[in-house]
Amino acid sequence: MAMLQNTRHIIFATNFSDACHAAVPAVARWVDMLQCKLTLLHVYNADRMLYRDANTQLQSFFAEADNYPQCQRVLMSGNPAEGIAEFCQRHRDALLVLPPSDQSGLPRPWHRSMRARMIQTLPIPVWTLGRTMVGGTPPATMDRHLGVWVSSPEEGLAHVRQAAQYASQTGSTLHLLHVVPDVNEGSLAHTLRTKAPLGEEYAEDWLTQVASSLDIAQRVEIHVGQGKARRELPRLIRTSGVEMLMVSQGAAVERGVFRSEVSSIFRECCSGIVSVPLATHGLTVTAPAPVLEEVA
Amino acid sequence: MIVRDRLPLKRIWPQAWRRLLILLFFDCTVAIVYTVFHHHWMSLDGLPVAPLASALTIFLAFRTNSAYGRWWEARSLWGSLVNTSRALGRQFLTMLDDELEPEDRIPLRNQLVLHQIAFPHVLRCHLRKQTPFPELQSILGKEIADELRQYKNVPAALLVRMGRLLKQARNEGMIDSFRWTAIDENLTTLANIQGACERIKNTPLPRQFDYMPSLLVSIFCWLLPLALVENLELLTPVASTLISFTFIAADLMSKEISNPFENTIHDTPMTALSRTIELNLREQMGEVHQLPSEQRKKLGDLQPVDGIVF
Secondary structure, three states, X not given: OOOOOOOOEEEEEOXXXXXXXXXXXXXXXXXXXXXXXXXXXXXXXXXXXXXXXXHHHHHHOOHHHHHOOOEEEEEEEOOHHHHHHHHHHOOOOEEEEOOXXXXXXXXXXXXXXXXXXXXXXXXXXXXXXXXXXXXXXXXXXOOOEEXXXXXXXXXXXXXXXXXXXXXXXXXXXXXXEEEEOOOOHHHOHHHHHOOOOOOHHHHHHHHHHHHHHOOOOOOEEEEEEEOOHHXXXXXXXXXXXXXXXXXXXXXXEEEOOOOEEEOHHHHHOOOEEEEEOOOOOOOOOOOOOOOOOOEO | OEOOOOOXXXXXXXXXXXXXXXXXXXXXXXXXXXXXXXXXXXOOOHHHHHHHHHHHHHHHHHHHHHHHHHHHHHHHHHHHHHHHHHXXXXXHHHHOOOOOOOOOOOOHHHHHHHHHHXXXXXXXXXXXXXXXXXXXXXXXXXXXXXXXOOOOOHXXXXXXXXXXXXXXXXHOOOOOHHHHHHHHHHHHHHHHHHHHHHHHHHOOXXXXXXXXXXXXXXXXHHHHHHHHHHHHHHHHHHHHHHHHHHHHHHHHHHHHHOOOOOOOOOOOOXXXXXXXXXXXXXXXXXXXXXXXXHHHHHOOOOOOEOOEOO
């Protein structure tokens, strides 16, 4: 799948939150640029809400989309994560837009990240944001600076190649970003887990090799920082002018003992983040499950 | 725009909780140190804090008024856009003589009304930094949408197009100079509305208005437990946190409404108003009843989502 440029369908999963409203300008730009179909998808809990109310909300959300050439609103009942996954499984050519939840400011001890689950399980790319950007304009792909975070050699180069292909097709500058961890005597365990370089010069050499291995000709810039990734990555994004960041599926999610979360490294990142699935080829398409309620 | 009767706490809490938690911790520390450890020197006479509260109220009221002024002006401008659009629609439909219109093209009057329908949509997208082209394509067709892509200020370009269409109508003898002048005045009103909206969008509240109240609220909230502790002792955190919350909430709310075109819940309901204009003008054209029922349904009024109309 030549990922974004060949995207013919955007699935915007919404719960009508402020974050979803804030993502509307970016989604509108995607739809316009890619000339693709837009599906506004809402999965509601039938125990808590009436179909009629959910439908009214869905019809009123992003109302301007009614004027878009190919827009459909799909309403499903059931578990949101399962509903979205089920719908996306039947649309392998799609890009799933999944904004972050609104910040409640209260502890959520039993919360399980739906975004992390979607990123881990779905065979399609997922677009999200590091944090809720209400009032800001989340970047889409009108940019000419596309970043790709190369966190370690173990994650492979599939997402780098896809980013390179996309940058080439859109005439964007490709920025390879890498953060070298602070090295001290106590952090030797890091070297056991990864073959990532432990010095800035080595990292630059490694990224130069990665850049030269990309067979598609384009402008490539390398940015390396040293320190904590959570602090350094946003700084690299700012200094490089990157407006959208592609990351591998593995790097997008932080695996915990009991649950997975979208990596906290992106929390302060202002750019849109696209998580690229590890493998999109060779997946068998399962028989589509019936949509419970569908509204054209 | 929030239309529900009550403002849920969840709208304020995410921005306020960090400050309140720190203040609560400080309030508890003050209350314990004063009451349990008898450090009475830390008690502050209530007298200097009271004038500070008064001064702060003036600052906050001033800022809130300024912010509300901006919000209300934005809403008034969009109200004026609704009226001007209806007036223009009527003028296009009744002032252009169609006897001379060639039959092989879309009547100029209809073209003009369609441009007028597109204008509020385009202005809304322009103010919210959203792309207007999918909607332009839907209303005016792909050719015109593509033509307008070269412009940075699409609403202004659309007004120029309307002016040109009007000039064409005049050249073809469909309107005289008097009628042309009357219509052109309304086009100028549209340009003025756009200019005023851009002024609000591009000019933030003066930083002094914005910064000073926030600073004073913080100072006041830190001093408050020291002034209350002598009388309230261990109950100080309860009263102090509640009073602090009042001031912090006032500070936050006035900040939020000061930007009425920022794609937030405090926005002017531009999507709903654009749709109202579209519905009204299509009715004037007599189009609504000819539309398929699904499309007619889509043109209906927008319902609030979770008490908010966008």
